[in-house]
Amino acid sequence: MTSTLRMNAESAVEEPVPPSMVERMTLILDLFEHPHTRRNLEEVTRRTRLPRSTAHRILDQLVRLRWLDHTTSGYRLGKRALGLGGREIGQNALRSAAAPVLHDLAIRTKLVVHLAVLSGTEVYYLDKVGGRSAVDVPSRVGGRAPAHCTALGKAMLAWLPPERIDTEYADAVRRTPRSIGDLGILHQELDRIRRRRGLAFERGECFAHVSCVGIALRGQEGPAAAISLVGDVHTPMERVAPLLMQAAHAVSNEFFAGPVLSRPDLSAPQQTWSSEAMTRFLTVGDGGDWL
Template sequence: MRTASAARCRHLHRFVSLSDTLGGVADATPDTVIGKVVVLLHAFGADDYELSLAELVRRTGLHKATAYRLANELADNRLLEKTSSGYRLSGALFELGMRASTERSLLEIAMPFLQDLYERTHETVHLGVLDGLEVVYVAKIGGHRQAAAPSRTGGRMPLHCTGIGKALLAHADPGLRGRVLSRPLERWTPRTVVAPGLLARQLDAAVESGVAFEREESAVGITCVAAPIFDVATNAVIAAISVTGPVTRFRPETQVDAVRAAAAGIGSTLNRRRTLTESR
């Protein structure tokens, strides 16, 4: 049987790299030039400082000459940077990603609330959005004693084993919930919920209470509470926030009101800004 640590290591490559701030599609196929470029950028994992041309070819399946040409063209356009032994992602990707209007507006409005939540709890605070069947973390605030959570800004995690994922899924359309519950739920730790019926009951409870919990389901030793952020005008969920801490000191039930209030504040502020913009 796989150990929890082995399972966690196997999944680390799924975290999106800096290239994902471009909104790249994980299922892109190299049938077109754009597809080849996306596949090449996605070859870089979150922990890769640089990759050699040979490794890029191995990971992408592209012909060596094609990979060489595209990598150099990307370097010429500052999307990759040449190194003495290969290529690495360029900071220009980060610049482009920060121009994404929806996430940028959300982050600008949410940040004061996230900072207040961190000051109140001194535990790790996350902001995440839904992308397919995963959470994409838009922000993560943690101090010197932050929990060793398997998350990072710009990273991805499954919906079913994270607090933010459950908060998003609980209020998602029935079609998405059905897709998640009808697929095999992968076990990340011994406490990951892999029974669809149990997960469905947890989602129903999250709708009733306004918060979702994770208890050592994405990583051993951490627990969290999360709340959805709603578009006040449409009542659709647009993001979620969470507070995460180690089980040795953090009791998520004590922060339910604070997390709900912060999520509601972000939603209300987003609505006010949009109303002001539309009235001009």
């Protein structure tokens, strides 16, 4: 009996904190299960059982070596860690979270749906849903397009620092006669998108016969991705915008485990809005032109 109690007591003793620096660094990095995982110092200290000063020193080293980034919301995986496959893992997780929502959106609207992320000055397509109609849209999973020419791209660019837009789009090239090729006009367009709660429209700017409406999925550090609805150039995209917003909130809630889109004084939209409500929502300047 005594020996049994001794064994149970010994099994209840916590494993000792690993002594080597490599093991301790690994212990910390293992806390970041996904590319969008955030941990603060208190969480790291509690979950690793490392002394607070030790955890803080190791975190600083990991940040300095670019294994981690330190942001206002905590620590997250850095460029070096993401370069070892973390980016692909995050994109796969995003596709998995978005897939059922995108398929439902395509069925309800009978339009093509895109999911994309920002890659430099381009959008990178992670998914494309739309059945037979998808053949008519000249995009493909794994393909790219200039961000400033697409609704997907503009929806994400609207939430980037203006200085970055100045640097990366000073010499923006027009893809069609309707593409934005002037930096000042691009800034005006991005301002309109922000004032429309993130909705971006595009008609014939990337491909002459295509129109789109897009909205970004925004994380704590900025736009993580965007989804869009695509139709021919005559499709009234503003009429399906409420459904797109609903889908964006659903994907965000699934992927980020909580609402992250900015929704000032705006509850989740219904499937249909009145013409008057839609006009008030989309009008952002003189004449209400959204292009």
